Every structure is written in C-alpha cells, then in structure tokens.
Amino acid sequence: METGKNIQRIAKILYWLILGIGLLAGIVAFVLLGKFLSGTAWILLGFCALLLCVALSFPIAWIVECLFSGFGEMVENTAVIRDTVAPDYVPFAEQRRKEAQPRPAPDPQRRPEPKPAPAEPPKPAPAQNVAVRCPNCGAEQAEGRKSCWNCGAKLPEA
C-alpha cells in the first residue's frame, strides 16, 4: 500500500518545512525588532527572538512529524492486516466507483485482465427430441406444428 509510505514522506517534508518556517519567523522577528530597538539591545533581543523561534520550531516539527508518521504507519499496518485477513477486499469507495461506471477507461499502467474463455457452443439436442411424433397415429411431425398433418390430432408442445 502506497498511502502509508506517502504519508510518511509528507511527515518528513512537514518536519523540514516547520523548521524552515521557524527560521523564517525568527529572521522576521529580528528585522521587526530593528524598528523599535537599535544598537546592542536590538542585536541581543533580536538574536534571542530568532533563537526562540528556531528552538520552538524543533519540538513543533517533531510533534507534527510523529503524528503524521504514526498515522502513516497505522495506515500501512492496516493495509497489511487487511491484505492478510481479506486479500479480496475492495475498498467501499472503489466498489461504488465500479458500479457507477461499468466500463472504466483503460488504464495504461494496468495489465489487461485475461478475458474469460468463450462459452462453449451449445451442444446439439439429442436427435430423438427433434422429431415429434403424433400421439394418435405416430406420424413424424415437422418442428413447430401444433396439429398432426396426417390425422389432425393436437400435438403436445415440444
């Protein structure tokens, strides 16, 4: 199942993204403080603000990554369990989709499913059933006749 792996990849990306945002926020704070302060006070306070932002982004990034990778792992484990317990399982959404469009567009990445073997041609009916005999006189009757050509008696439906 690819979903779990994708979620874990997203978790890694999010981790670095949050660290980047923390660094960016720190720089922005540093620049903004320059508007109110100047000299050593600005450098000191600005540097503290930058450090604080970067320091805060680490635990936040870590928590988000943990949540996401934990979720990804859960999804993947669920998929493994499902494949083990019910190999024929089709997600409900997919079932609905298949019902909605009976002829899906051919997926180039998917191999064409083997077509079912053509049905065997119907065996010819045994010869004795073809000819209908009149129950009255015993004359052979053509197919589809309702009364005997010889004596006119009603014929049983074939």
Ligand SMILES: [Zn+2]
């Ligand atoms: Zn007859």
